[in-house]
Amino acid sequence: MTRSVNILRVGCAVVILACSVTVLGQGGGRQGGQAAQVPKDPPPIPCVNDWQRPNGCAPRTGTLSPRDLSGLWMRVRGANNLTQAATALLTPQGRAVFERNKPSFGPRAVPPVLGNDPLGKCDPLGLTRNLMTEVAARSFEFSHLPDRVFQFFEYAHQYRTIWVDGRSLPKEPEPRWMGYSVGRWDGDAFVVDTLGLDDRNWADMWGHPISTNARVQERYRRPAFDTLELQLTINDPDFYSKPIVTETKVHRLQVERAIDERMELFCVPSEEEAFNQAIRNPAGGVGNK
Amino acid sequence: MSRKSWAVAAVGTGLVLSSAVAFAHHGTNASYDPKKEVTLTGTVTKFMMVNPHGQLFWDVKSQDGKVVSWGGELHSVGLLRRSGWTRDTVKPGDTVSVRGYPSRAGTPFMVVQEVTINGKSYFRDLPEQGAGQ
Numbered sequence: 001m002t003r004s005v006n007i008l009r010v011g012c013a014v015v016i017l018a019c020s021v022t023v024l025g026q027g028g029g030r031q032g033g034q035a036a037q038v039p040k041d042p043p044p045i046p047c048v049n050d051w052q053r054p055n056g057c058a059p060r061t062g063t064l065s066p067r068d069l070s071g072l073w074m075r076v077r078g079a080n081n082l083t084q085a086a087t088a089l090l091t092p093q094g095r096a097v098f099e100r101n102k103p104s105f106g107p108r109a110v111p112p113v114l115g116n117d118p119l120g121k122c123d124p125l126g127l128t129r130n131l132m133t134e135v136a137a138r139s140f141e142f143s144h145l146p147d148r149v150f151q152f153f154e155y156a157h158q159y160r161t162i163w164v165d166g167r168s169l170p171k172e173p174e175p176r177w178m179g180y181s182v183g184r185w186d187g188d189a190f191v192v193d194t195l196g197l198d199d200r201n202w203a204d205m206w207g208h209p210i211s212t213n214a215r216v217q218e219r220y221r222r223p224a225f226d227t228l229e230l231q232l233t234i235n236d237p238d239f240y241s242k243p244i245v246t247e248t249k250v251h252r253l254q255v256e257r258a259i260d261e262r263m264e265l266f267c268v269p270s271e272e273e274a275f276n277q278a279i280r281n282p283a284g285g286v287g288n289k
Numbered sequence: 290m291s292r293k294s295w296a297v298a299a300v301g302t303g304l305v306l307s308s309a310v311a312f313a314h315h316g317t318n319a320s321y322d323p324k325k326e327v328t329l330t331g332t333v334t335k336f337m338m339v340n341p342h343g344q345l346f347w348d349v350k351s352q353d354g355k356v357v358s359w360g361g362e363l364h365s366v367g368l369l370r371r372s373g374w375t376r377d378t379v380k381p382g383d384t385v386s387v388r389g390y391p392s393r394a395g396t397p398f399m400v401v402q403e404v405t406i407n408g409k410s411y412f413r414d415l416p417e418q419g420a421g422q
Binding site: 104105109110111112137138154263264265266267268271272274275278279280282283284285286 | 318319320321339340341342344360361362364365366367368370371392393394395396398399400
């Protein structure tokens with residue numbers, strides 16, 4: 001607290017001094033018949049490409065409100081996939097679906113043209129894949145309203161609604177790509193329960209399946225101003241013999257001017273096709289149509 | 290910075306697959322070999338800062354004078370911007386050194402890891418890039 005006050009005092013002193021200099025400068029300009037100088041933008045913050053802290057930038061500082069998750073977050077630590085630990089838990093039913101899924105990533109990767117990854121057709125990626133994979137290189141954003149929390153995913157401009165008005169999860173939800181979610185606070189942990197996921201989803205980009213009977217729980221914590229933790233639990237008895245609990249994934253607040261807004265990244269079929277024609281198909285030794 | 294000449298060979302099996310090609314991308318490590326990093330210097334012919342991946346094309350002249358046109362894939366526009374790229378970072382006619390992982394199929398394409406132009410390097414530079422591949 002004392003340090004904050006001191007910083008505030010120093011800051012005020014700097015502002016007052018700066019204002020004095022500006023006023024003096026403008027007065028001189030008018031006397032000389034010159035136009036007032038338009039203030040220039042402050043120089044860009046040099047540490048732009050920051051998501052690899054601590055090797056990059058210093059920690060962000062600010063007032064921590066543990067129950068306010070607003071902001072743009074990008075993952076800096078944690079696995080992109082459920083890993084082989086989940087593979088080992090597949091039930092016979094789950095394994096059958098897993099074998100039908102032909103991913104382009106992970107230990108069973110095949111060239112995309114030989115696979116059936118929903119990503120290649122710009123199909124929605126679904127909840128768990130968005131949470132685990134796409135936020136590693138692209139951001140997501142929380143926005144709080146009184147009765148709901150929106151979570152926006154940069155990849156493909158996807159979003160979901162998390163209801164925080166006390167409602168219960170529906171008993172027989174219509175399957176959705178992102179499921180149906182309700183959230184609550186457990187101390188300073190934001191707990192989100194989701195069910196009703198569409199089984200066309202892949203749980204991750206290794207092709208692990210997820211069923212319409214799956215229940216997903218997210219636990220978010222904000223232990224520091226610029227840090228957001230997430231642990232996922234997937235309880236899907238149809239496809240996995242035990243609940244899957246992920247490691248704690250860590251996300252960093254994106255505050256630099258160059259990166260504090262979500263980029264536009266739609267998944268556009270025509271762009272996908274143009275890219276495949278120009279690069280990915282010939283790179284894979286595959287001729288174009 | 291060493292120059293390497295590349296014998297480019299089409300892979301016959303790929304031709305069989307051509308009828309299946311429509312959509313299908315991503316799966317970087319399925320298409321490129323991260324164990325065979327190469328650096329190639331040449332002259333830029335085209336740079337496209339587009340989604341889903343930026344594209345760089347450049348001509349590489351081998352020691353015997355033969356020119357091979359290379360293509361490289363970069364990240365999406367947002368990620369390139371975050372890494373300091375702009376649409377003017379690379380222009381046709383520029384001399385560039387491009388480091389990356391080449392096509393497993395032996396065609397002159399790579400997934401670009403670093404582009405050096407006028408002594409300045411631009412990186413692909415993402416967290417945990419290998420984790421999900």
